Amino acid sequence: MKTVQTDILIIGGGPAAMVTVATTLENYPNKSITLIKKEKVSLVPCGIPYIFGTTLGDSDKDAIACGGPLKDAINVIIDEVNDVDIENKKAVASSHIIHFDKLVFATGSVPFVHQSFQAALKLENVFTVDKNKNKIDALKAHIDNCKKIIVVGSGFIGVEIAEQIRTLHKEVTLVGGRHILAESFDEEMAMQAETILDEAGVVMALGQHATKVIEKDTKALGIVLEDGTEIYGDTIILATGYQPNTALAKKAGLKLARYNGIWVDEYMRTRNKDIFAVGDCCGRRDFITRDPSKVMLASTSAAEARVAALSLYGLQHLKGFNGTIAIFSTMIGNRAFSSAGVTEYQAKKEQIDYVTGSFEGMNRHPGTIPDASKQSVKLIALRKSGQIIGGQVIGGKEAGEIINIIGLAIESELTAHKLFAFQVATQPLLTSAPTTYPIVQAAKQIINA
Amino acid sequence: MKTVQTDILIIGGGPAAMVTVATTLENYPNKSITLIKKEKVSLVPCGIPYIFGTTLGDSDKDAIACGGPLKDAINVIIDEVNDVDIENKKAVASSHIIHFDKLVFATGSVPFVHQSFQAALKLENVFTVDKNKNKIDALKAHIDNCKKIIVVGSGFIGVEIAEQIRTLHKEVTLVGGRHILAESFDEEMAMQAETILDEAGVVMALGQHATKVIEKDTKALGIVLEDGTEIYGDTIILATGYQPNTALAKKAGLKLARYNGIWVDEYMRTRNKDIFAVGDCCGRRDFITRDPSKVMLASTSAAEARVAALSLYGLQHLKGFNGTIAIFSTMIGNRAFSSAGVTEYQAKKEQIDYVTGSFEGMNRHPGTIPDASKQSVKLIALRKSGQIIGGQVIGGKEAGEIINIIGLAIESELTAHKLFAFQVATQPLLTSAPTTYPIVQAAKQIINA
Numbered sequence: 001m002k003t004v005q006t007d008i009l010i011i012g013g014g015p016a017a018m019v020t021v022a023t024t025l026e027n028y029p030n031k032s033i034t035l036i037k038k039e040k041v042s043l044v045p046c047g048i049p050y051i052f053g054t055t056l057g058d059s060d061k062d063a064i065a066c067g068g069p070l071k072d073a074i075n076v077i078i079d080e081v082n083d084v085d086i087e088n089k090k091a092v093a094s095s096h097i098i099h100f101d102k103l104v105f106a107t108g109s110v111p112f113v114h115q116s117f118q119a120a121l122k123l124e125n126v127f128t129v130d131k132n133k134n135k136i137d138a139l140k141a142h143i144d145n146c147k148k149i150i151v152v153g154s155g156f157i158g159v160e161i162a163e164q165i166r167t168l169h170k171e172v173t174l175v176g177g178r179h180i181l182a183e184s185f186d187e188e189m190a191m192q193a194e195t196i197l198d199e200a201g202v203v204m205a206l207g208q209h210a211t212k213v214i215e216k217d218t219k220a221l222g223i224v225l226e227d228g229t230e231i232y233g234d235t236i237i238l239a240t241g242y243q244p245n246t247a248l249a250k251k252a253g254l255k256l257a258r259y260n261g262i263w264v265d266e267y268m269r270t271r272n273k274d275i276f277a278v279g280d281c282c283g284r285r286d287f288i289t290r291d292p293s294k295v296m297l298a299s300t301s302a303a304e305a306r307v308a309a310l311s312l313y314g315l316q317h318l319k320g321f322n323g324t325i326a327i328f329s330t331m332i333g334n335r336a337f338s339s340a341g342v343t344e345y346q347a348k349k350e351q352i353d354y355v356t357g358s359f360e361g362m363n364r365h366p367g368t369i370p371d372a373s374k375q376s377v378k379l380i381a382l383r384k385s386g387q388i389i390g391g392q393v394i395g396g397k398e399a400g401e402i403i404n405i406i407g408l409a410i411e412s413e414l415t416a417h418k419l420f421a422f423q424v425a426t427q428p429l430l431t432s433a434p435t436t437y438p439i440v441q442a443a444k445q446i447i448n449a
Numbered sequence: 450m451k452t453v454q455t456d457i458l459i460i461g462g463g464p465a466a467m468v469t470v471a472t473t474l475e476n477y478p479n480k481s482i483t484l485i486k487k488e489k490v491s492l493v494p495c496g497i498p499y500i501f502g503t504t505l506g507d508s509d510k511d512a513i514a515c516g517g518p519l520k521d522a523i524n525v526i527i528d529e530v531n532d533v534d535i536e537n538k539k540a541v542a543s544s545h546i547i548h549f550d551k552l553v554f555a556t557g558s559v560p561f562v563h564q565s566f567q568a569a570l571k572l573e574n575v576f577t578v579d580k581n582k583n584k585i586d587a588l589k590a591h592i593d594n595c596k597k598i599i600v601v602g603s604g605f606i607g608v609e610i611a612e613q614i615r616t617l618h619k620e621v622t623l624v625g626g627r628h629i630l631a632e633s634f635d636e637e638m639a640m641q642a643e644t645i646l647d648e649a650g651v652v653m654a655l656g657q658h659a660t661k662v663i664e665k666d667t668k669a670l671g672i673v674l675e676d677g678t679e680i681y682g683d684t685i686i687l688a689t690g691y692q693p694n695t696a697l698a699k700k701a702g703l704k705l706a707r708y709n710g711i712w713v714d715e716y717m718r719t720r721n722k723d724i725f726a727v728g729d730c731c732g733r734r735d736f737i738t739r740d741p742s743k744v745m746l747a748s749t750s751a752a753e754a755r756v757a758a759l760s761l762y763g764l765q766h767l768k769g770f771n772g773t774i775a776i777f778s779t780m781i782g783n784r785a786f787s788s789a790g791v792t793e794y795q796a797k798k799e800q801i802d803y804v805t806g807s808f809e810g811m812n813r814h815p816g817t818i819p820d821a822s823k824q825s826v827k828l829i830a831l832r833k834s835g836q837i838i839g840g841q842v843i844g845g846k847e848a849g850e851i852i853n854i855i856g857l858a859i860e861s862e863l864t865a866h867k868l869f870a871f872q873v874a875t876q877p878l879l880t881s882a883p884t885t886y887p888i889v890q891a892a893k894q895i896i897n898a
Binding site: 015018019022023026027044046047050055056061062063064287297298299300301302303306307310317320321324325327328329330331336338340365366368369370396397398399400401402403404405407408409411412414417418420421422423424425426427428429430431433434435437440444448 | 464467468471472475476493495496499504505510511512513736746747748749750751752755756759766769770773774776777778779780785787789814815817818819845846847848849850851852853854856857858860861863866867869870871872873874875876877878879880882883884886889893897
């Protein structure tokens with residue numbers, strides 16, 4: 001048992017931990033920092049789906065080295081923390097005892113599997129998508145020897161994995177909700193994604209839950225849907241979401257929020273002002289609706305980590321993290337799909353008095369520019385004030401940054417009036433025409449609604 | 450002489466006029482609108498450079514039809530206005546007299562040529578870059594029969610035209626200031642653009658003014674630089690900027706601002722509250738420095754037009770247009786270059802107490818994603834408040850939208866603190882890593898400065 005003394009201890013190895021380390025180093029250059037994590041090599045979480053197709057094709061290409069580029073400036077320990085004694089500021093790992101002044105939980109998330117499927121996890125061809133290199137390598141090796149894969153779950157990870165596996169010309173069936181990506185896109189947007197997946201040859205079985213696995217000996221043969229339909233396959237991937245990894249925090253006596261994330265305030269502090277939590281392990285609320293949120297995003301985690309690092313020894317950023325704006329992007333075929341804030345569907349459910357504005361144009365101008373393609377923007381705003389509360393974009397790769405304009409508008413509580421006359425850069429080879437910039441056009445519809 | 454009666458008269462055929470028409474139609478559906486313009490076919494202004502290379506290759510591909518898609522909803526007259534009688538609300542064109550209630554000048558800009566070169570304009574192989582299809586076609590035809598072209602002026606139009614002509618494997622010499630694009634990019638950014646132009650084979654003669662044209666009979670043989678260097682060529686293109694086209698407004702007795710744009714307030718009103726001016730013909734001020742500004746951009750014009758159209762019969766948008774933020778993008782080789790607000794060079798000149806933050810990373814994550822390339826962001830902020838006053842981006846095509854995030858931050862008077870913890874969408878195929886989003890990283894440097 002080795003004893004370690006540190007000013008700041010960070011538990012975890014994902015993006016939230018990395019950003020906490022980087023920001024703390026800059027903000028408190030004189031404090032000692034220790035990072036403890038279970039595995040030497042971490043994966044870039046959102047890169048995982050691309051290991052399964054032709055894009056990366058190998059988990060080594062998705063690896064982050066131990067401690068990242070900052071490893072020489074901090075103390076990195078590869079070990080598992082089994083207990084945290086909050087009162088005595090002490091973490092007990094398998095072969096280390098670490099005394100700390102400030103502690104940051106960045107323990108991330110683990111796959112969520114519905115109760116009716118948990119028993120099936122013991123079968124040799126049923127997998128979850130773990131953020132763990134060995135488990136991902138095992139799944140990848142298994143898929144390479146299979147012909148027909150069933151992906152259960154039509155969120156971002158399910159859709160991306162299904163699309164990537166299909167690039168290997170394997171049969172893929174995607175089982176999911178009323179529409180794919182339904183938490184982030186309204187029907188008319190999601191259907192465009194479904195058309196692309198369909199054309200790529202991904203079979204979609206949407207609108208019904210998978211109820212159970214058909215087993216034989218140690219293998220799964222397929223799944224059964226609510227109406228009794230049976231779908232057969234030789235691999236079953238359960239991409240049914242993630243849950244906060246908070247067993248350690250709970251054992252230490254920290255208060256958990258709804259959905260079992262660690263309860264934190266706007267400064268990422270637990271009720272103990274020396275103990276922080278950042279990333280998927282903490283309890284989140286929605287920026288707009290204030291409901292507890294299940295959104296898990298590395299980019300959100302990074303924002304939380306920055307706020308925590310600015311708050312460790314005194315608050316520097318007023319109400320630093322004020323809820324997740326659920327800002328997502330993905331690529332399906334050669335189209336980018338992005339979303340931020342609430343969808344129209346959610347706005348209805350939340351009884352928000354909203355209006356929408358939509359515009360479809362071209363992402364270059366004139367439309368005769370060789371790589372021009374369609375670009376659609378939908379904005380959702382409060383009816384009376386015009387405040388922007390959500391947006392969705394479909395377009396070329398630039399859509400991945402257009403959503404960040406909308407995200408900034410939501411987070412800064414800007415109105416459609418502001419966006420209607422905001423000054424943008426437009427250029428023939430890079431953007432829409434100045435006369436039809438899609439955010440402006442959608443904002444105009446809202447003003448005229 | 451035909452007499453016409455209209456509620457709203459708009460003079461001009463460019464983007465400012467088009468957006469005024471579109472917005473007025475929606476905002477005042479019951480008003481009659483008349484657009485009067487000189488030429489039936491207008492060109493997309495920022496598309497003009499691409500007519501000269503392989504990208505468009507033909508002015509027909511850069512044409513906007515007469516009155517655009519809205520022509521059926523308004524009255525379009527092809528004619529030239531020779532006089533405006535403001536007191537009697539009457540415009541007199543060559544074959545029309547138009548009585549109006551509200552008038553919008555959108556007469557655009559014409560090439561600016563330094564006095565020492567004006568006599569050379571009569572030579573058969575000396576050209577300006579006019580926003581006029583016939584003139585552009587003439588220049589294009591001439592270039593197609595030439596071998597060695599000299600472009601004088603290293604602003605956006607000069608650089609884009611030089612780069613495009615070089616795609617035809619002609620010899621091109623670009624004559625310009627201390628660096629290309631020096632009004633929009635600081636030295637370390639501009640030099641990256643120069644390297645690309647150099648590798649593409651564009652010869653650059655920078656740091657000296659061209660002082661005169663070497664003439665023989667009716668032709669120019671070349672130009673002479675300040676130090677006496679002679680550069681020979683068979684076409685000379687003067688891309689030395691534009692000036693407001695305000696002869697008509699001046700004749701009508703409207704007050705002009707410095708640099709001869711029509712004086713307007715934040716609602717695009719002249720001193721007469723029934724007469725408006727939008728686009729390049731109006732006098733502009735800089736959003737940050739409040740100096741009179743020579744920036745001419747279709748996107749800025751579009752923003753002004755929207756504000757004017759919301760202000761024709763009563764102000765609806767408080768201080769709608771509060772100065773240009775000079776937000777530009779271009780593409781050089783396969784790299785996008787974007788800029789907004791003040792550069793560091795300008796900040797020094799204006800005696801602004803500023804700090805900068807810079808970051809270079811990758812535009813995909815992990816960097817092993819096949820189309821990943823470098824991406825740099827520089828931010829300029831007020832030292833004490835951290836308020837963002839400028840930004841520059843170099844990257845893949847997404848840089849054309851990243852600058853619009855920075856532009857929105859400048860226009861909304863956001864600080865580096867806000868950007869440091871703002872929530873962004875990141876995705877392997879579309880953006881940088883969540884841990885190293887370049888705007889956030891540059892903002893962090895500013896906070897730590």
